[in-house]
Amino acid sequence: MSIYRQVRRASPDNVHDFSFQRTEKRALPVAGEWLARRKARPCEVLLATTARWYVGLPVDVQPQLLRATFPRIANSLAAGWHDRDTTRRYFDDLFTDRRGGRRGFPTDVLDELHRLKTFHEALNPAGNDIWRCAT
Numbered sequence: 001m002s003i004y005r006q007v008r009r010a011s012p013d014n015v016h017d018f019s020f021q022r023t024e025k026r027a028l029p030v031a032g033e034w035l036a037r038r039k040a041r042p043c044e045v046l047l048a049t050t051a052r053w054y055v056g057l058p059v060d061v062q063p064q065l066l067r068a069t070f071p072r073i074a075n076s077l078a079a080g081w082h083d084r085d086t087t088r089r090y091f092d093d094l095f096t097d098r099r100g101g102r103r104g105f106p107t108d109v110l111d112e113l114h115r116l117k118t119f120h121e122a123l124n125p126a127g128n129d130i131w132r133c134a135t
Helices: 031-038 048-056 064-069 071-080 084-095 107-123
Strands: none
Touching (some): 048 071, 064 071, 071 084, 084 107
């Protein structure tokens, strides 16, 4: 069989060729279903890289409740931990309600986040880094 062989195709308007007849259109999903299919689901499971990051932290800084309650946030913190600016922006987003109507974190988790932020700032002081200040 040659790959250059021409296949006889009937025109879409040919009502006698049943293999090419147009079928009825499928109903579109309801807006909520479509949006749910379109959005990627965040990872609600603690990743292996996050577990390694967690073990590498000092015991008094390890966010135990955050890891158990909000693994998605722990995954995001672990992913950007080595980039000072990304992690600082992420902490700012966590502590600031820009959308309005957020419930906020439980106080224990909030304490862990503040302790973690303080530790991260101690590891990565702002200093006089001219190149970072210019952005």
